[in-house]
Amino acid sequence: MPSPKRIGKIEFGLLSPKEIREMSVRKIIWADTYDDDGFPYPQGLMDLNLGVIDPGLRCKTCDQKASECPGHFGHIELAKPVIHVGYTRLIRKLLRVSCRACGRILLSPNEVEKVVGTDDDQTGDQISEKDVKKERICPHCGEQQLKINFEKPTTFSEVLVDDGKKVEHKLTPADIRARLEKIPDSDLVSLGINPAVARPEWTILTVLPVPPVTMRPSIILENGQRSEDDLTHKLVDIIRINQRFKENQDAGAPQLIIEDLWELLQYHVTTYLDNEVAGCPPARHRSGRPLKTLSQRLKGKDGRFRGSLSGKRVNFSSRTVISPDPNISVTEVGVPRAVANEMTIPVRVTSYNIEELKQIARNGPIRPTVNAPCGANYVIRPDNRRLRLGADNLETVADMIEPGWTVERQLRDGDVVLFNRQPSLHRMSIMAHRVKVMEGRTFRLNPAVCPPYNADFDGDEMNMHVPQTEEARAEATILLSVHENILSPRFGGPIIGGIHDHISGIFMLTHGLRHFKKEEILYLLRFTTIEHLPPVTKEENGTEYWTNKQAFSYILPAELNMVFRASSCKNCDTCKKELCERDAYVRIFNGKLESGTIDKKAIGAFDGQIVNRIIRQYGMRRAAEFIDDLTKLSIRAIMLDGFSYGIDDADLSKTEFGQIEDVLNNAVLDVDRRIKIYEDGQLEPMPGRTVEETLEMQIMQVLGKARDQTGQIAGMHLGLGNSAVLMAESGARGSMLNLTQMAGCIGQQSVRGERIVRGYDGRTLPHFRKDDRGADAHGFIKHSYKGGLSPTEFFFHAIGGREGLVDTAVRTSQSGYLQRRMINALQDLKVAYDGTVRTTGGRIIQFQYGEDGTDPTKSAFGEPVDVKGIVESILKEEV
Amino acid sequence: MVPDHIITSEEEVKKLLSHYSITTEQLPKIFHDDPAVKAIGAEVDDVIRIVRISHTAGRAESYRLVTRRPKK
Numbered sequence: 001m002p003s004p005k006r007i008g009k010i011e012f013g014l015l016s017p018k019e020i021r022e023m024s025v026r027k028i029i030w031a032d033t034y035d036d037d038g039f040p041y042p043q044g045l046m047d048l049n050l051g052v053i054d055p056g057l058r059c060k061t062c063d064q065k066a067s068e069c070p071g072h073f074g075h076i077e078l079a080k081p082v083i084h085v086g087y088t089r090l091i092r093k094l095l096r097v098s099c100r101a102c103g104r105i106l107l108s109p110n111e112v113e114k115v116v117g118t119d120d121d122q123t124g125d126q127i128s129e130k131d132v133k134k135e136r137i138c139p140h141c142g143e144q145q146l147k148i149n150f151e152k153p154t155t156f157s158e159v160l161v162d163d164g165k166k167v168e169h170k171l172t173p174a175d176i177r178a179r180l181e182k183i184p185d186s187d188l189v190s191l192g193i194n195p196a197v198a199r200p201e202w203t204i205l206t207v208l209p210v211p212p213v214t215m216r217p218s219i220i221l222e223n224g225q226r227s228e229d230d231l232t233h234k235l236v237d238i239i240r241i242n243q244r245f246k247e248n249q250d251a252g253a254p255q256l257i258i259e260d261l262w263e264l265l266q267y268h269v270t271t272y273l274d275n276e277v278a279g280c281p282p283a284r285h286r287s288g289r290p291l292k293t294l295s296q297r298l299k300g301k302d303g304r305f306r307g308s309l310s311g312k313r314v315n316f317s318s319r320t321v322i323s324p325d326p327n328i329s330v331t332e333v334g335v336p337r338a339v340a341n342e343m344t345i346p347v348r349v350t351s352y353n354i355e356e357l358k359q360i361a362r363n364g365p366i367r368p369t370v371n372a373p374c375g376a377n378y379v380i381r382p383d384n385r386r387l388r389l390g391a392d393n394l395e396t397v398a399d400m401i402e403p404g405w406t407v408e409r410q411l412r413d414g415d416v417v418l419f420n421r422q423p424s425l426h427r428m429s430i431m432a433h434r435v436k437v438m439e440g441r442t443f444r445l446n447p448a449v450c451p452p453y454n455a456d457f458d459g460d461e462m463n464m465h466v467p468q469t470e471e472a473r474a475e476a477t478i479l480l481s482v483h484e485n486i487l488s489p490r491f492g493g494p495i496i497g498g499i500h501d502h503i504s505g506i507f508m509l510t511h512g513l514r515h516f517k518k519e520e521i522l523y524l525l526r527f528t529t530i531e532h533l534p535p536v537t538k539e540e541n542g543t544e545y546w547t548n549k550q551a552f553s554y555i556l557p558a559e560l561n562m563v564f565r566a567s568s569c570k571n572c573d574t575c576k577k578e579l580c581e582r583d584a585y586v587r588i589f590n591g592k593l594e595s596g597t598i599d600k601k602a603i604g605a606f607d608g609q610i611v612n613r614i615i616r617q618y619g620m621r622r623a624a625e626f627i628d629d630l631t632k633l634s635i636r637a638i639m640l641d642g643f644s645y646g647i648d649d650a651d652l653s654k655t656e657f658g659q660i661e662d663v664l665n666n667a668v669l670d671v672d673r674r675i676k677i678y679e680d681g682q683l684e685p686m687p688g689r690t691v692e693e694t695l696e697m698q699i700m701q702v703l704g705k706a707r708d709q710t711g712q713i714a715g716m717h718l719g720l721g722n723s724a725v726l727m728a729e730s731g732a733r734g735s736m737l738n739l740t741q742m743a744g745c746i747g748q749q750s751v752r753g754e755r756i757v758r759g760y761d762g763r764t765l766p767h768f769r770k771d772d773r774g775a776d777a778h779g780f781i782k783h784s785y786k787g788g789l790s791p792t793e794f795f796f797h798a799i800g801g802r803e804g805l806v807d808t809a810v811r812t813s814q815s816g817y818l819q820r821r822m823i824n825a826l827q828d829l830k831v832a833y834d835g836t837v838r839t840t841g842g843r844i845i846q847f848q849y850g851e852d853g854t855d856p857t858k859s860a861f862g863e864p865v866d867v868k869g870i871v872e873s874i875l876k877e878e879v
Numbered sequence: 880m881v882p883d884h885i886i887t888s889e890e891e892v893k894k895l896l897s898h899y900s901i902t903t904e905q906l907p908k909i910f911h912d913d914p915a916v917k918a919i920g921a922e923v924d925d926v927i928r929i930v931r932i933s934h935t936a937g938r939a940e941s942y943r944l945v946t947r948r949p950k951k
Contacts, residue, residue, distance in 0.1 A: 852936030
């Protein structure tokens, strides 16, 4: 299926002076813009032939009104030629490769062929400056060549050797133009220039195009004063200097003055084209702000290409801060009333909905409370006239509504909206949610959907878009809904699931065996529509008790069977299964949690084994419900016991501190011993390493081991009763290493994987002796964060910390650019119905999508069928 | 290391093109001076079948049209 239009070729060339004059509708000679009556001067910069911007006036060229006239170019005749800054490199190259007398390339035909190659040879290249030796003799006319110097931004000069002294002789733009004119067309082709569209002398301007007023409109300030565009300001400068130049020239002014004026004209034309040239002070506005001239309009992020052409802005969107609400569904989004009142959905009036829509129109634009029915802001008549609804016309307009009209109804609960957080790195960055109108000023979302958006609540903002057509809404619900995107196509597993406190909470709830009284179990399950509590497991002194596992089992689908090991599993040699003392052997039998602790492995985002199984067995919708129940249950579970961390939670007892000190002292002694061996020349280098490298590696190893030992000592003292240990065990947040650093010992600080070695001559800081190789002289921190660092330790810690900051900054910018390039390359590819991946032009990129034609979200970790999972769920035991 | 490159016969090419209902222009390209092309002695406008060992599919076939490397 070829595309209907195909671009044959694109030709890039230069504007010749002739073309500039031809396209010009008016020669501009006056620097003034408007006269005292506010009327444009004829032949001034705002000449009526160049197009009109004031309403009411008509263009003298095309006789159209301001809104229709596209604008027309004018031109300025320059008194003397000036260089176009954009082409200085090309000019330099041409001057250096061509003869100063005859204009031919400074290479013989044989030499040219060597570089360019014959017509049928494909390896040819264009002639560059490097191919021509400096100051050689022209092979065509025998002229001795001179060295051409180029000084930024626009100065060219020749170096003459006079009596052994070097004399620089400046080339005027007119000289350069004369030389470029002499280069014959036949020589240009081998230089990579097509003489039909780009003669080299056209890089030197003799006539300057004046852009239409429509691209440099003046604005009228509040005080009635006109403020001209930056381009107009710059053009005024050019015309003024040009005028003065001409007058001086005609009056026969001395050469010195002429040269000064010429340079000034060159400066103004240069900054008009590009105001950020190296070696050229930028032209400034009266206020001191640098002017935004032609090049600045195009360049960069906010330039014409990236800002205006590739970038698009949309209507029907809103943006505000996000905050969490575990009580709404993952498929919902809490929308502030102010936003819901402003954003609308057009509904066509039919005989079926006319009464409902009339009522909506009667409700008017102001919705007083969240629970009040939605109103409407506008109604549209069949002739496309909009009627704004206000307090005064509600009844009259509502009575006028007939089938065929359209009512722009406000958002209400259950509407489909798209929700997005930048950077939109993958398809889950935009998902469709159901609206839930809420009080407050923030968008509310269930914390379980944070991972796909990579959102947190430290001030993040998100965007919401309201689809306006039935098709858009259908597409949003079918393809973009949250429950359709629980599985990530990146690895085929669930990306939505419990995070942080969900995992801590569910871990605290399900770990070991606990018994709850009726009040407690009802508190935990209050969010559900529970009618009958599960059977009582224990009765004591007349009180009934239920187990924690029963509470969790309530949110599981019946008939779910699976066996797996939790994150806290230590991979023992022989698994004790149900009798595991860590309670890490999870077994779910007929929808009942028989044993094991629910943690990150079971319900976490990115892991979520139970979530994954529910999706495969019961579908996405059931999985979304499970996640909803889970977030509510876990938050109640964590609130039942309470969960906090304080400074004294990192406290250890005297015995532990003693042990830690022993470990560290032994490590330092060990390091000193190894240094002694090295200094005695007794150290055996490891294969492929120097003695110094071997020593460094040994020291790092010894100190690393010592730190881990302190961690073990601390971990032994702090059990699951410690919140940090619990979080590390359950996989909610942090690791044992973080705990080690808080309570035990921070350990070795490193820069680029090595101990810290930089600083003074032979030492890192003046606190140490020269050539001290010991642990503390190279950044080993034996204290803990709780215990506090010594001054030198603090300094080393700052060094190591800085590296981390720099790394993240560099990584994000690099990967961002990588992503941009990749998306530009891949953006319009699609999988065709025959399974091939094709471009819009029908060209094949892959013969089978991903070589195997498999959708990762529909396969079981690369396998088409999850055989083990199916067998396990049928046999109801581990295979 | 280098996957198998095989020159396909005219008949096979015809079958391939009709199977995907494409023209040779829409096939992926490979330059005539590519070492793999030189090694099997394929000419410009030949179609080459490449058989790769794939992580996901086990064996993956693809086709490329030999084209002349354009002038720089």
